[in-house]
Amino acid sequence: MTAGSRYLKRLNDGRNIWLDGELVTDLANHPAFRGTVRSVARLMDLQDDPELGPELTYTAPDSGARANLAFLPPATKEDVFRRGRSFRIWSDATFGVMSRVGGFYRSQLTGWYVSRDILREDCPQFPEKLARYYAHARDRDLLLTAAGHDPQVDRSKAAHELGDLYTALRVVRETEDGVVVRGTKLIATGGPYMDEIMVSPHSPKTAEERDYAVMFATSPGRPGVHLLCREPFAAEGEDNHPLSSRYDEMDAVLVFDDALIPWERVFINRNPEAIWKLRSDRFANAVSLHENVVRLASKLEFVAAVGTELAESIGITKFGHVKEKLAELYYQVQSVEALLASAEHRSKPCRPGVWEPDLQPIVTAKNLGNRYYPRALEILQQLSGAGLLQAPSSLSELNGPLRHHLRHAFRGADRDAGERLKLLKLAWELTGGGLGARHELYERFYAGDPVRTYAAQYAEYDKRLLLGKVDRKLG
CATH class of the missing domain: 2.40.110.10 (Butyryl-CoA Dehydrogenase, subunit A, domain 2)
Structure with missing residues (x-):
């Protein structure tokens, strides 16, 4: 079994x-x-x-x-x-x-x-x-x-x-x-x-x-x-x-x-x-949030992939403002993955026989996530525009009485109508459907009130290296 x-x-x-x-x-x-x-x-x-x-x-x-x-x-x-x-x-x-x-x-x-x-x-x-x-x-x-x-x-x-x-x-x-x-x-x-x-x-x-x-x-x-x-x-x-x-x-x-x-x-x-x-134990928080940030990187990469496909499908990647938006999706992924790599590479023993991923990069990535993900969905909406609302109710209509018209009207710059409509259906589920709305709400609040989580990061951040640094530079 x-x-x-x-x-x-x-x-x-x-x-x-x-x-x-x-x-x-x-x-x-x-x-x-x-x-x-x-x-x-x-x-x-x-x-x-x-x-x-x-x-x-x-x-x-x-x-x-x-x-x-x-x-x-x-x-x-x-x-x-x-x-x-x-x-x-x-x-x-x-x-x-x-x-x-x-x-x-x-x-x-x-x-x-x-x-x-x-x-x-x-x-x-x-x-x-x-x-x-x-x-x-x-x-x-x-x-x-x-x-x-x-x-x-x-x-x-x-x-x-x-x-x-x-x-x-x-x-x-x-x-x-x-x-x-x-x-x-x-x-x-x-x-x-x-x-x-x-x-x-x-x-x-x-x-x-x-x-x-x-x-x-x-x-x-x-x-x-x-x-x-x-x-x-x-x-x-x-x-x-x-x-x-x-x-x-x-x-x-x-x-x-x-x-x-x-x-x-x-x-x-x-x-x-x-x-x-x-619940305040540092090690338990570090090993559990480690998984959380890995999942966030995976999810942001998926949204970036959908955004790239959307842009390619209608031939808009040559425009500067589109490149800017896609680059923003990429730096979201790269930022979270860099913080994740930092946390893993900076792991250290926290007690005999136990290693702990560095918590600060993980917390930073988690806190960025509740801002990154809603912004990523916004970018998908901006890349698609009204196109998300123009897909027929079912892909089966491509084989219906209007199939000859629909296969021309919904084709993309680099793909046929069937492939493009599948992409639009996927993008809509991410950005406009009930599941997508649920996920945006989830990423905003699953870790608690963002104001409190940011305030907690401030409270827990080691500020000793910062305090007095300007005074020393000014003599």
């Missing part, structure tokens, strides 16, 4: 996936999910490919299991490079548009596993619990996502001040078997077809919010756990919908209806200081 086949089998765990007010009983064959599910399965199967498999996996030393390289704690600089190469193969396979089936949360779990002893005093059972869970996820090749934001009811108030039954997720009682949790968490990207979801606050909690400061892992199939999906952007037909037919990475809200979470999966309970200490 291939990795993809095992993944498809795991989906039949009784998960409560809600769409349009109805329970989805057959996720793999539902029209809103099947294209993406099949794409995920094909992605998993890359690990079984004779050529790509060794570039994506390693042998876990303690269990002998073949595991995805996202689970590899980098013990050398070469391990950092190996992880980066595997992330690029994985990202390129979906053009960078599938963010949660990659290695981000697998890498974050790996980072927490490596750093688990930082909570030995705060939570004595945490190191052993997390180590067992890490091995469980690694050896079974599980896909992970996370949910950590509270509902946006009244952001001027803390979670404990809202108080309704299904507001922010909180612990309502403890039992011999585990904790019972109630409430809602936003937003589990890819949640409906993931194996596991890590739940914890993504922002600091106060001492008054102790009941909300819980960190645990759950499968989507656990009783009392419901995933409420947004409107799907999935469409039928790869020719007319090349992205949304295959890569609609569904977002879901998690609703916990007095769900019992076993103690073995409760890593931190009612301890806001411990959760924030773990």
